[in-house]
Amino acid sequence: MKLELSNNKDIWSGLMLIGIGAAAILVARNYPFGTALRMGPGFFPVVLGGLLIVFGLTILALGLRQGESMAGSWSLRALIILPLSLVLFGLLMEYAGFVPAMLVLIFGSATASTEFRFVEVLLFSIGLTALSVAVFVWALGLPYPLIVGLD
Amino acid sequence: MDLFNNLIFGFSVALSLQNLLYCLIGVTVGTLIGVLPGIGPLGTIAILMPITYGVPPVGALIMLAGIYYGAQYGGSTTAILVNLPGETSAVVTCIDGYQMARQGRAGPALAIAALGSFFAGTVGTLLMALFGPPLAEIALKFGSPEYFSLMLMALVAAAVLAQGDMLKSLAMVVIGLLLGIVGSDVNTGVQRFSFGVTELSDGIGFIVVAVGMFAIGEIISNLGDKDERRIVMDKVTNLFPSKEDLKRSIGPILRGTGIGAFFGVLPGTGPAIASFSSYMLEKKLAADPSRFGRGAIEGVAGPEAANNADAQCKFIPMLTLGLPASGVMALMLGALTIQGIQPGPEVMTLRPDLFWGLIASMWIGNLMLVVLNLPMIGLWVKLLRVPYRLLFPAIMAFSAIGIYSVNNSSFEIYLTALFGIFGFICVKLGFPPAPMLLGYVLGPMMEENLRRSMLMSGGDPSVFVTRPLSVAFLVATVLILIVMVAPAVRERRKEIAD
Numbered sequence: 001m002k003l004e005l006s007n008n009k010d011i012w013s014g015l016m017l018i019g020i021g022a023a024a025i026l027v028a029r030n031y032p033f034g035t036a037l038r039m040g041p042g043f044f045p046v047v048l049g050g051l052l053i054v055f056g057l058t059i060l061a062l063g064l065r066q067g068e069s070m071a072g073s074w075s076l077r078a079l080i081i082l083p084l085s086l087v088l089f090g091l092l093m094e095y096a097g098f099v100p101a102m103l104v105l106i107f108g109s110a111t112a113s114t115e116f117r118f119v120e121v122l123l124f125s126i127g128l129t130a131l132s133v134a135v136f137v138w139a140l141g142l143p144y145p146l147i148v149g150l151d
Numbered sequence: 152m153d154l155f156n157n158l159i160f161g162f163s164v165a166l167s168l169q170n171l172l173y174c175l176i177g178v179t180v181g182t183l184i185g186v187l188p189g190i191g192p193l194g195t196i197a198i199l200m201p202i203t204y205g206v207p208p209v210g211a212l213i214m215l216a217g218i219y220y221g222a223q224y225g226g227s228t229t230a231i232l233v234n235l236p237g238e239t240s241a242v243v244t245c246i247d248g249y250q251m252a253r254q255g256r257a258g259p260a261l262a263i264a265a266l267g268s269f270f271a272g273t274v275g276t277l278l279m280a281l282f283g284p285p286l287a288e289i290a291l292k293f294g295s296p297e298y299f300s301l302m303l304m305a306l307v308a309a310a311v312l313a314q315g316d317m318l319k320s321l322a323m324v325v326i327g328l329l330l331g332i333v334g335s336d337v338n339t340g341v342q343r344f345s346f347g348v349t350e351l352s353d354g355i356g357f358i359v360v361a362v363g364m365f366a367i368g369e370i371i372s373n374l375g376d377k378d379e380r381r382i383v384m385d386k387v388t389n390l391f392p393s394k395e396d397l398k399r400s401i402g403p404i405l406r407g408t409g410i411g412a413f414f415g416v417l418p419g420t421g422p423a424i425a426s427f428s429s430y431m432l433e434k435k436l437a438a439d440p441s442r443f444g445r446g447a448i449e450g451v452a453g454p455e456a457a458n459n460a461d462a463q464c465k466f467i468p469m470l471t472l473g474l475p476a477s478g479v480m481a482l483m484l485g486a487l488t489i490q491g492i493q494p495g496p497e498v499m500t501l502r503p504d505l506f507w508g509l510i511a512s513m514w515i516g517n518l519m520l521v522v523l524n525l526p527m528i529g530l531w532v533k534l535l536r537v538p539y540r541l542l543f544p545a546i547m548a549f550s551a552i553g554i555y556s557v558n559n560s561s562f563e564i565y566l567t568a569l570f571g572i573f574g575f576i577c578v579k580l581g582f583p584p585a586p587m588l589l590g591y592v593l594g595p596m597m598e599e600n601l602r603r604s605m606l607m608s609g610g611d612p613s614v615f616v617t618r619p620l621s622v623a624f625l626v627a628t629v630l631i632l633i634v635m636v637a638p639a640v641r642e643r644r645k646e647i648a649d
Contacts, residue, residue: 013580017322024329024344031341039605041336041343044598048329055322070579074375079575082371082547083568089551090561105551110544112374117540124541128548140202142556 009070010063014056021052081112097147098137102129158280161507165515170213170508173206177214178516181221182523186229186531190546192222193585194369196482197361198546200489201553208490209505213512215486219479220272220462220513224520227264227455228531231257240458243426247443247450259392260451263400265524267452268459271408272517275463278412279470279510283499286471290496295603296614300624302597305474307628308417310586311635320586323577327590328597330355338602350562357485358554360591363567364584365478366550368574370543390525392448400452403433407456414457415464417476425461426454463513470506471496473596478585481592 024045034040085108092101106125110116136142164170184195196215203211226241231248244264251260293301310320333344334354345351392400407429414425433453434443443450466483468474473494475481487494492502499506524531554563577584608614616622 009580013319013582016576016580020326020329027344031336031343032339035610038610039602041339041341044601045329045332045343048325048332051325052322052329055318055325059318059322074372074579078371078374079572082367082374083571085547086367086551086564086568086571090555090564093555093564094561102548102552106544106548109547110540113540113543114374115538115540120541121544124544128545132548132552136552136556142552143559 007069008063010059012070014058014060014063017052017056017059019056021049021056024049024052075112075114077114078112082109085109085112093144095148097150098144099129099133099146102132154280157284157503157507158511160503161280161509161511162515164209164504164508165213165511170210170512171515173210173214174217174512174516175519177217178221178224178519178523181218181223182225182228182520182531183534184218185222185225185227186534187225187537187542190369190542191365192219193478193482194362194366194546195222196479196486197358197365198550198553200358200361200482200486201557203486204489204557208487208492208502209508211486211490212483212505212509213516215483216466216509216513217516219483220459220516221520223459223462224265224268224524225531227268227451228261228524228528229535231260231264231451232532233535240423240426240462242423243430243454244451246430247445247447250444250446251448251451254446256446258390259396259448261528262390262392262525263396263448263452264455265521267400267404267407267456269517269521270404271411271456271460272463272520273514274408275412275415275460276510276514276517278464279467279513280507282467283471283506283510286467287496287499290472293496293620294618295600295607296618296621297624299597299600299604300615300621300628301472301474302593302600304624304628304631305468305476306586306589306593306597308631309476309589311631316581317635319580319582323582323584323587324590327587327592328594330360330587331591331594332598348562350558350560354595355566356554356557356563357489357592358557359563359566360570361482361485361588362550362554363570364574364577364587366546367567367571368578368584370546371571371575372578373539374543390528396448399448402436403429403449403453404456406432406436407453408460410453411457411460411462412464415461415476416467423458425457429453429457459517466509466513469494470498470509473498475589475592478588481585481588484592 028042028045028049031042031045032040033042033046085105088108089101089105092104103125106128107121110121110125133146137144137146165174180195180199181192184190184192196218199218200215203214206214223240227244227248230241230244231252234245234249234252248260248264251257306324307321310324311317329344331354333351335342335345335352342352407426410429410432411425414428430443430450430453433447433449434440437443437447437449465476465480468476469480469483473484473496475484484494487498492498492505550567551564554567555561557563574584577587604614605612614621615625
């Protein structure tokens, strides 16, 4: 029974909506609510948060009666690696420059695939980075240092 | 004659060398991503939008529109040759298109798909030119209450008609509305949901949401699926359909165009619904329905015309009312706003070059697509050989550059990563992401109109039911909800979803 609950799509969906709705109301409670005539900045968010909680409860209730189980396979590897590569790109753009940021992003995200091949991806990363430098920095003139400290 | 003069003016705008070039770029990119499974027009338009900042508004819109309808053409190529829908709109084309290809009739299937789409595109263009101006004229008389009710109707319709769970779609609309709130309140200047982060005081970037949800989230969930590549039929010989093929296709193309145009102006109905309806109709009308599923050319002609007519007519509410009827139209609206153009009925009078130029360019673009798709089919087929393991890192790279270039801000990159994760969770839990984008785009306008209506009426909410147009929209909203909860319609939705 416990296993079924933890794999129930609708229960998770319901909980997520309730969570988002509650968070919205919690944050918006500090904004002036206003009156019907002069609605304050808090009016819209609180109403929307309430709506989300209602939707969440409904979906949760439906899920407890008969939920669909989570479908298909999914890749934890991709879920971690892809956002991480983006974060690294952001950091490297600030501190290291366009070339290292692109290389790390392309090579890094490629490792998220189960069909990852080292040499192929390495060459691909270098090629695509070179192309991006040509198109975005030289041709379109985006003002990014290629490598910080090397100008 | 007014219409005639306007169209001539439109062609004079669209035929300028610069705009022809933007149109060509748009339809080429569109075909490209249409052919490639795993990346759709939503993600591509989001990624490419920053590049259009430097382009004049007309050119930007022409290019982005080209990507959109170009993708419909490209999607059918993949469907016919690989039995893999390059775009969701081409799912139906797989059924008979692939069977035709297996029987060695890939050429006629591709040709009929392209010609049907071209015909539908031409009709769609004419419909836009005919119905755009009167619609805009009516919309000019709208006050805040009408706008609020109209937006409510559009959002509900979009959520309800979208594929998937209705409650979940509605919830996504609400989440989108909430996201639209982030930033300073226009009336009071109060910071909402920005948690003291300066980057959030202007709101969450439109492109951040779109790329995160549609490009990154998609990739994460694609990588979880087993790669099912099928054998590519790469020898396309004899493109020309026989007389028999043509005779069989004319009826389906005409009916498909009508169906597509009808669903096109309805909010929320993706091209998949239009093409599916057309397929069912042709099967019902056929003298021998058993031919369907075994390579009936009617099953290619009808749906292909339907999805292109749908794509084209989606522009009508966007350009005349400022109302996005689909996720892609929400992006177009965003692109206009970023260009400093306030979407709405005024666009037609203030920027006639934009409206008529776009219409004319769509017809030119459709013509370009026939030329691009038929003789160059071999080239597109080769593209299908690019493995996804290399395609997705490239998409990641272009997404990142695109987002970073908007504000030179790493913060927005981190935010995109977050939306990517959220997009993936949504896909896994069965929440359709497109309604969220609609809510996000309409959110600020809706709140503004609600508050203004209440001020106008002195705090009396009955203003929404005493003005005739407003009440009509609200009644329509309720009707849509009732009809969709009806058991018969639910069954049919299930059928389409399967």
